[in-house]
Amino acid sequence: GAVVSQHPSRVICKSGTSVKIECRSLDFQATTMFWYRQFPKKSLMLMATSNEGSKATYEQGVEKDKFLINHASLTLSTLTVTSAHPEDSSFYICSARGLTPLGEQYFGPGTRLTVT
């Protein structure tokens, strides 16, 4: 299957700072990328959907000014958590989908964010 990388895998930051997470599709062009967060023992929660070259579509309840998403190319999307707070601590996972809408989503390995 296709490979999606995510960086960093773990990050610890202080409250009030910003953190950027990168998601890359390594061997295919991702027309659509998805950002999820997952709390312990809970299911994935879709935060936003981004299409290359256009603004991300955020799910209800997700603050677009706090979670900045940039999908600048067909292989890279970034999520920036601005002014992080301890309640933002979570597992953030990106996934990518290629040109075929019926194709499965390929997930990155996830980023464990801890805000102290």
Place this chain on the structure above:
Amino acid sequence: GQNIDQPTEMTATEGAIVQINCTYQTSGFNGLFWYQQHAGEAPTFLSYNVLDGLEEKGRFSSFLSRSKGYSYLLLKELQMKDSASYLCAVFDSNYQLIWGAGTKLIIKP
């Protein structure tokens, strides 16, 4: 509303067979996925069904009945490494993935 139901937790014995059920009510249907997720890791793709019937892939099989809004994932010859959460997800009419909460599968020796 859109809803996907699957059991929260199941327990099975190493070497046995287990069936994890998933029922869905969504606005349209364009396929159903099963993913495996080990604790602390991202989900990995297991199967995709868009037509009725059984798809077999090694020790894992997935079944779909669109008329019943029902799918199951069948795991044979269970191994300890199969202990994980299994997520059912459906593509709705807009090709948005609707996720179930996942079934935690515990394998005992």
